[in-house]
Amino acid sequence: MPDRPWPAAPVIYQIYPRSFRDTTGSGTGDLNGITSKLEFVADLGVDAIWLSPFYPSPMKDGGYDIADHMEVHPALGTLGDFDHLVARAHDLGVRVMIDQVFNHTSTEAPWFKRSVARDPVYDDYYVWADPKPDGTQPNNWLSQFGPPAWTWNHKRRQYYFHNFTSDQPSLNLRNADVQAELKQIMQFWRDRGVDGFRIDAVTSLLFDPSLKDNPPATPEVRDKVSGENFVPYTYQDHAHDILPGDGVDYIQNLRDWAGEGAFLIGEVTSGNKSVDLACRLVADGGMSAAYTTDLPEKKATAAAYADILDRSDDPGHLGWWLSSHDQTRHLGKAGDGSAREARFFALLLATAPGSVLIYQGEELGLVQPALPKAAVTDPLDLLYWPDGPGREGARVPYPWAEGGNRGFTTGAPWLPMDWPEGISASVQHIDKGSVLNFYRDALAFRRASMQDLTLRHWERDGDVIRLSYPAAYVVLNFGAEAVEVEGAADLSSDRIDGTLPGRAGAVWLR
Incomplete structure (x- = not known):
């Protein structure tokens, strides 16, 4: 939509493609399924959709372990299907954003395999380091999931760095050839009509090349940590593995590659420095917006809301949200699960001073269903089972209708769909007092009446x-x-x- 500038504070609807709608009977959602329901999304009153990864992936981390950044996973469709999705969205006046996961790739990516083999072209595409003289890891850095951030590769006889799982080796983003690859990726999708990008784990893109140990977190630093602190990652002050020195300036590269007209929103996963870094990322024309995990992880209290405002020098450039593919659905975590509280949270978002992120299904007032361990594939949930964050539960497929597999698929859904009766979109659509219709009213009010935020x-x-x-x-x-x-x-x-x-x-x- 090149002729329509972005609103200053857009409402963005996140879609997790595997769980939105299946058109093939495979039990896994696909791009054509998204296209078939775009009119429903447009009627909600959003400005844009954000698609979580739909790229080829071994799915070791929900699709965020990408093997090819410029293709579509065969189970989810084709590039032609993607083009059709974009065209239909634009016809409906909805912009399209996609995830860009530049921090890492999958270990199955051709780049990584060539780097392991020390191919001269790809040798420096990833972050490799020699062991200490005693064979142990290069430093004390921890992955954000808790285990050490270094994994030994016996073929290179070196450790590789990963901010998340060992299946997601971190790219060396200071390498000029890697930068050229990422520029090509962004321009590839822009040429296909993409209007903006959500930058995954934007605060993890760069680190201190000296590989200094992180110091222990002081009590003051730990007080700022959002969410549970049973993950040892929160015990460190991330002075050297989170955007040090030139890290914020690096964001200008993303802006240059995406172009001035693209909306860029970054995910801040820095923990104890979240709001401060988010504000720095949007300064001087870098990111359009950035969002932290503080509000959902602190259960959306008045204190958490005020703390974000208090620490922000420009709340209009923050992203405001409560649920996502990475977080337990908020209505059962921060609320009592009732439709009444669902309306309260809807109004909280509709009146927020910055960009708003709505996760598929929250407009129905969905409360996260429990999943048996046998059904769970998420590595973070399994690492701390049964006390993990419940990321997989947030990905249970969307209930479009009553009965059977709830209008999501004609096959067996990839996750069990234990939704209560009467919660589906088809029922709520015709109920004037439903949560769905309140979301529609609240977002329409935001757009028509609040204007300058x-x-x-x-x-x-x-x-x-x-x-x-x-x-x-x-x-x-x-x-x-x-x-x-x-x-x-x-x-x-x-x-x-x-x-x-x-x-x-x-x-x-x-």
């Missing part, structure tokens, strides 16, 4: 957050007790009559 003033009073915009005044009551308000609200997540109930939000237009 420059946050003029905000304040927190206990469990209540108040936001002041040029055209609107918002009150979010995160607590259980009702609070007094004045006048009839123009939009509210629950009925108000002089008071705003607990776990409810409302907006007044000026």
Whole structure:
């Protein structure tokens, strides 16, 4: 959509392709399945879709272990199917964003195999290091999943670095040939009509080439860590393995490769420096937006919301979200699972001062179903089973209809679909009071009535957050007790009559 500039704070709908809709009976969602439901997504009132990886992959980490960045996984379709998807989205006025995973590839990628073999062209494509004299790893760095970030390769007799699993070796992004490859990848997809990119693990792209040990995290640093701290990664101050020195400046490369018109949003996985780094990434025309894990991992409390605002010098350039393919669905984690609280969270997002990320199914008020260990393939969930983050549960396929396999597939779904009756899109579509229709109303209100989302003033009073915009005044009551308000609200997540109930939000237009 080259003639339409991006909104300053777009609403972006994330689709996990394997779990959206299957058109072949394979039990795995595909690109044509996404295309078949784009009208539904457009009617939700979003500005863009973001597609999680659909590339060839051995699926050791949910498709984020990519073997070829410029192809489509055969189980998900073809490049022709992708082109059709983009064309249909644009016809509906919806922009298309795709994941760009530049931190690493799969160990099955041809680049890595050639690097292992010391092919002169690919020898330096990845991060290799000699062992210490005693054969141990080069330093104390840990992968973000917890185990050491170095894996021995007996053919090269060196260790390779990986921020995540050992199936995802980190690319050497300071290598000029690697940079040329990544530029080609971005331009390949831009030429196919892609409007923007979500940059996976953007804070992991560069590290200190001296490979210094990370120091222990001080109590002050650990206090800033979002989520559970049973993962040993949180015990370090990531001074040397997260965007040191020239790391923020490197983001300009991504902007140059994608072009000025592309929307770039980065995932910040730095833990204890999250909001600070997010703000630096969007400065000086780098990323269009960046988002952290603080709000969902801290269970979307008033304190977590205020902490992000307090640490941000420009909340309009942050991404606001609650659920994703990587996080337990928020309605059962931060809420009580009720439709009432689903509406509250919908209004929280619809009134956020920056870009909004909505994950497929949250508009139905889905509460994450439990999965048996035998069904789980996610490496992080299995590493800490049964106490892992529940990433795979967030990927249970979408319930389009009632009965059978819920309109997702005519075959056996790749994950069990244990959804309650009456939750499906087909039922909620015709129920005026459904969570789905509240999402539609809230997003339409954001687009039509709130307009300028420059946050003029905000304040927190206990469990209540108040936001002041040029055209609107918002009150979010995160607590259980009702609070007094004045006048009839123009939009509210629950009925108000002089008071705003607990776990409810409302907006007044000026």
